[in-house]
Amino acid sequence: MSTTTAPNLQMATLGSYKLSSPRGFKGIVTPSLGGHLKAMPWAKLWSVYNVSSLKYFHLNSNTSSSTRFGKIAIKARSGSSENGPIAGLPVDLKGKRAFIAGVADDNGYGWAIAKSLAAAGAEIIVGTWVPALNIFESSLRRGKFDESRVLPDGSLMEISKIYPLDAVFDNPGDVPEDIKTNKRYAGSSNWTVQEVAESVKKDFGTIDILVHSLANGPEVSKPLLETSRKGYLAALSASSYSYISLLKHFVPIMNPGGSSISLTYIASERIIPGYGGGMSSAKAALESDTRVLAFEAGRKNKIRVNTISAGPLGSRAAKAIGFIDKMINYSLANAPLQKELSAEEVGNAAAFLVSPLASAITGSVIYVDNGLNAMGVGLDSPILDGL
Numbered sequence: 001m002s003t004t005t006a007p008n009l010q011m012a013t014l015g016s017y018k019l020s021s022p023r024g025f026k027g028i029v030t031p032s033l034g035g036h037l038k039a040m041p042w043a044k045l046w047s048v049y050n051v052s053s054l055k056y057f058h059l060n061s062n063t064s065s066s067t068r069f070g071k072i073a074i075k076a077r078s079g080s081s082e083n084g085p086i087a088g089l090p091v092d093l094k095g096k097r098a099f100i101a102g103v104a105d106d107n108g109y110g111w112a113i114a115k116s117l118a119a120a121g122a123e124i125i126v127g128t129w130v131p132a133l134n135i136f137e138s139s140l141r142r143g144k145f146d147e148s149r150v151l152p153d154g155s156l157m158e159i160s161k162i163y164p165l166d167a168v169f170d171n172p173g174d175v176p177e178d179i180k181t182n183k184r185y186a187g188s189s190n191w192t193v194q195e196v197a198e199s200v201k202k203d204f205g206t207i208d209i210l211v212h213s214l215a216n217g218p219e220v221s222k223p224l225l226e227t228s229r230k231g232y233l234a235a236l237s238a239s240s241y242s243y244i245s246l247l248k249h250f251v252p253i254m255n256p257g258g259s260s261i262s263l264t265y266i267a268s269e270r271i272i273p274g275y276g277g278g279m280s281s282a283k284a285a286l287e288s289d290t291r292v293l294a295f296e297a298g299r300k301n302k303i304r305v306n307t308i309s310a311g312p313l314g315s316r317a318a319k320a321i322g323f324i325d326k327m328i329n330y331s332l333a334n335a336p337l338q339k340e341l342s343a344e345e346v347g348n349a350a351a352f353l354v355s356p357l358a359s360a361i362t363g364s365v366i367y368v369d370n371g372l373n374a375m376g377v378g379l380d381s382p383i384l385d386g387l
Contacts, residue, residue: 091348091355093209094121098354099200101165101246102213104132105139106148109263109310109346110213115149116347118157120355122209125200127165130191131184137162163199164191167214167242170249171195193242197249209354210250212262215239219277221322232278239282240289247293247305256302259354260293262286263346264307264365266373274323287365294363304362306353311341311369333380336371 098117103110103126114124128136139145140159149156166185169175171194179185190199200207216238219231243262254260267275268283290307297303312327332338349368352358367373377384 089357091120091351091357093117093351093355096121096208096354097123097125097204097206098209098211099125099127099207099250100211100213101127101167101242102129102211102215104128104136106145108213109313109343110211111148112343112347113211113213113261113350114159114347115151115157116344116351117209117354119151119153120351124157124159125161125163125204125207126159127163127167127196130164130166130188133162133164133188161203163196164188165193165196166191167193167246168238169193170245193245193249197253200250201253206253206255207250208255208258210246210254210258210260211350211354212243212246212260214242215263215279215282217277217279217282220275220279222276224276224278224280227277232281235278235282236285239279240285243286244289244293247297247303251297251301251303254301254303257359258302259304259306259358260297261305261350261353262290262307264290264309266309266311266367266369268309270373272327290365291363298362304358306358306362306364306366308346308349308353309365309367309369309373310346311335311372313341313343313346330378330380331370331372334372334375334378335369336374339370341368341370 096117098114100110100114100117102108103114105111110126114126118124146156149158151157166179169179169192171192175192185191190196217231217235219227220235222231247260250260264283264286265275265279266272267280268287272280287307287309290305294305297305311331312324328340332340346368349366353361353366
């Protein structure tokens with residue numbers, strides 16, 4: 001996939017800096033299925049977002065101990081141009097803070113959502129699976145993700161802080177001894193859901209947006225009839241109950257009027273042979289829970305809860321099911337819109353859903369799959385030849 005770049009590309013450097021504008025924001029610092037951005041979706045977002053030119057920014061040296069690596073921090077400015085209000089209907093998230101659970105590379109939907117929220121002005125903090133944390137931070141520090149960090153204004157997406165996270169465990173008492181002593185978890189601490197929420201509260205106070213981009217089924221390649229009880233429950237724990245746990249612990253630190261989204265898949269309601277191990281059940285549970293959580297979090301905390309049913313994407317995580325390329329080809333052949341789905345299209349839909357523009361949308365499943373969910377038969381079936 002191609003990446004949209006703009007003039008005045010700012011490259012990350014060692015050391016920490018702050019960017020400021022005489023009329024706009026000051027920059028701030030830091031770092032399950034997405035990809036590089038294609039030109040058209042970003043161009044559309046850019047056309048309504050209208051970030052001011054970087055020529056108005058200047059560098060101020062600054063130091064920060066909140067991150068484990070140095071970087072330039074940039075926040076896009078929106079809301080008005082130097083000549084007056086913006087025309088159109090912008091997705092404006094300036095002043096908002098988002099916690100995105102499940103970002104471990106630059107190749108998944110979680111990353112794409114982070115980019116879209118950042119492009120709309122939100123501050124980004126993330127939770128990364130503990131065993132993947134060191135590689136993720138190292139890749140960011142070495143500039144490996146710089147190309148895919150480019151925002152519409154040419155700046156680089158920054159993440160204020162990365163937290164180690166394993167959403168399978170609610171609190172330290174849930175962690176078994178074999179995980180505590182596992183070398184992949186060595187050097188990390190405070191990574192259960194409760195501890196991460198407490199750390200975010202200590203470091204930032206509150207958040208406005210919560211994103212669940214987590215899924216795992218250890219037996220996903222097995223048919224449901226061959227799935228063990230342990231494998232089935234593991235899929236539900238990691239892929240659906242983890243969302244309940246995140247909301248349970250993060251809602252208390254979410255500002256009223258905030259929003260939360262998760263990611264689901266059409267296998268929740270249609271048969272997708274090969275998507276096994278209880279993962280179809282986990283996605284169905286996630287969608288059902290979305291409706292109940294929308295009621296509970298809405299009535300009690302004025303928080304909106306939605307889920308995006310995203311089409312197939314050839315991310316690293318999706319490779320685990322073993323036939324993701326075939327699903328992508330099937331979608332190209334059968335969806336109403338015959339084009340490859342890009343991660344940024346899901347990211348842009350997420351930006352809309354968590355913005356004030358979607359203030360009356362909650363408890364909903366939003367399909368972002370080129371319309372594949374609407375099809376009842378596959379047009380590439382030999383039986384339909386001649387129609």
